[in-house]
Amino acid sequence: MGNPKAFLTIPRKEAGYRPINDRIHDFGEVEQTLNTKDRQEQASRCMDCGVPFCHWACPLGNKDPEWNDALYHGDWEKAYKILKKTNDFPEFTGRICPALCEKACVLYHTTGEAVTNRENECAIAERAFLEGYVTIEHPERNGKKVAVIGAGPAGLAVANQLNYRGYEVTVFEKNEAAGGLLRYGIPNFKLNKKIIDRRINVMEQEGVTFRYNETVDNDVIQQLSQQYDAVVIATGTPTARDLKVPGRELKGVHLALELLSQQNRVLAGMEFSKDERVTAKGKNVLVIGGGDTGSDCIGTAHRQGAKSVTQIEIMPKPPVGHNDKTPWPYWPVILKTTSSHEEGCERRWNINTLEFLGKDGKLTGVKVQPIDWKPNPEGGRPIMVEAGDVEVIKAEIVFLAMGFLKPDHQQYPDNVFVCGDAANGASLVVRAIASGRKTAEAIDKFIMHNS
Numbered sequence: 001m002g003n004p005k006a007f008l009t010i011p012r013k014e015a016g017y018r019p020i021n022d023r024i025h026d027f028g029e030v031e032q033t034l035n036t037k038d039r040q041e042q043a044s045r046c047m048d049c050g051v052p053f054c055h056w057a058c059p060l061g062n063k064d065p066e067w068n069d070a071l072y073h074g075d076w077e078k079a080y081k082i083l084k085k086t087n088d089f090p091e092f093t094g095r096i097c098p099a100l101c102e103k104a105c106v107l108y109h110t111t112g113e114a115v116t117n118r119e120n121e122c123a124i125a126e127r128a129f130l131e132g133y134v135t136i137e138h139p140e141r142n143g144k145k146v147a148v149i150g151a152g153p154a155g156l157a158v159a160n161q162l163n164y165r166g167y168e169v170t171v172f173e174k175n176e177a178a179g180g181l182l183r184y185g186i187p188n189f190k191l192n193k194k195i196i197d198r199r200i201n202v203m204e205q206e207g208v209t210f211r212y213n214e215t216v217d218n219d220v221i222q223q224l225s226q227q228y229d230a231v232v233i234a235t236g237t238p239t240a241r242d243l244k245v246p247g248r249e250l251k252g253v254h255l256a257l258e259l260l261s262q263q264n265r266v267l268a269g270m271e272f273s274k275d276e277r278v279t280a281k282g283k284n285v286l287v288i289g290g291g292d293t294g295s296d297c298i299g300t301a302h303r304q305g306a307k308s309v310t311q312i313e314i315m316p317k318p319p320v321g322h323n324d325k326t327p328w329p330y331w332p333v334i335l336k337t338t339s340s341h342e343e344g345c346e347r348r349w350n351i352n353t354l355e356f357l358g359k360d361g362k363l364t365g366v367k368v369q370p371i372d373w374k375p376n377p378e379g380g381r382p383i384m385v386e387a388g389d390v391e392v393i394k395a396e397i398v399f400l401a402m403g404f405l406k407p408d409h410q411q412y413p414d415n416v417f418v419c420g421d422a423a424n425g426a427s428l429v430v431r432a433i434a435s436g437r438k439t440a441e442a443i444d445k446f447i448m449h450n451s
Contacts, residue, residue: 006044012113027188043071057104059434080128094122142166147228152180154420155234157436184261225413236421237404247356252363256401280306287311289401297399299340317349365392
């Protein structure tokens with residue numbers, strides 16, 4: 001490292017967000033960027049640890065110390081080349097990854113101020129596109145064909161890796177554009193969709209074929225397995241976890257993706273009728289679910305002009321800063337405050353939803369009750385107990401953001417592979433990309449062995 005003591009003299013500095021009163025009026029990305037000098041100084045804080053836990057924590061095995069060192073020395077091209085070896089899409093993860101590497105950083109465990117790996121990664125990727133380090137490659141073809149079903153992060157990673165290995169790759173996507181939840185689940189204020197389009201354009205120029213608006217069922221999978229040397233199922237977790245309580249049928253109760261996907265389509269130019277439009281404008285909003293999807297609903301509701309926003313979570317409120325129950329090397333379960341929360345939201349924990357209330361078929365409120373959790377004497381999941389009086393939260397619109405169900409799969413032919421969330425259940429984008437890369441390697445070995 002050029003400055004082995006930088007971590008002692010240079011504090012962690014994040015780019016931060018655009019001012020609240022500015023950002024809530026549009027869907028532009030909320031995160032700002034540092035200037036080049038500050039960004040290189042942040043990279044210099046990496047200590048090049050003898051045992052860098054960031055390697056271990058990152059599902060992709062990113063070599064953070066190596067590209068941080070290149071970045072610190074101003075060699076952006078070298079930094080990108082190192083990053084590209086392990087990560088197909090650093091422009092995605094640099095924006096939306098929870099940065100497992102940072103919670104594993106030695107500086108985080110000693111000073112509480114990890115190296116800004118995620119922001120550094122994004123800066124490297126953007127400089128690479130800006131200065132032309134992202135070049136179009138034309139791999140020599142090996143005469144083999146692979147079909148990929150699903151153009152989310154896992155499917156895109158499989159396609160990208162197999163294309164580089166010389167396979168002719170065709171991606172089948174049920175929607176009108178590629179990206180999966182990157183495009184239809186994550187709001188534009190976190191990931192501008194031009195970023196996805198830019199990468200898809202590169203992949204198309206390099207030889208990957210995309211076929212949109214094509215739904216592939218099990219019968220078609222069987223057909224494709226005979227037409228292609230291998231088939232990859234990367235369809236994610238399409239079924240959201242629902243809340244079957246009385247009043248679920250009322251107008252105004254929506255799954256989170258009904259809001260998020262439609263809003264992203266509206267921003268892309270698609271039109272919806274007044275009856276089809278899912279909007280929080282002028283309404284009291286209740287978000288059920290305390291995770292990132294719930295947070296995305298909050299930010300979207302603000303930008304649509306919500307009257308008020310409340311978020312409830314059935315689990316207890318996590319501690320701030322440190323959690324004795326999740327020590328290293330576990331992921332620290334601590335209170336997370338997102339940019340959307342900062343924009344205004346009442347947050348409540350240990351709240352159970354009992355019933356949706358309405359009038360003339362329209363939602364007017366939600367009956368809830370405070371609860372608590374006590375240990376299960378037989379082990380396993382704790383037991384929920386009442387801990388307060390039933391109350392009604394006023395709401396004209398509700399968004400259910402309680403996660404997704406892991407899909408079941410039938411028995412497929414030997415040349416059909418399942419990867420990403422479709423195989424493992426809902427998880428992180430970075431894990432989906434990692435799964436896609438591993439699946440591509442497995443397919444390559446399978447086809448070469450059977451050729």
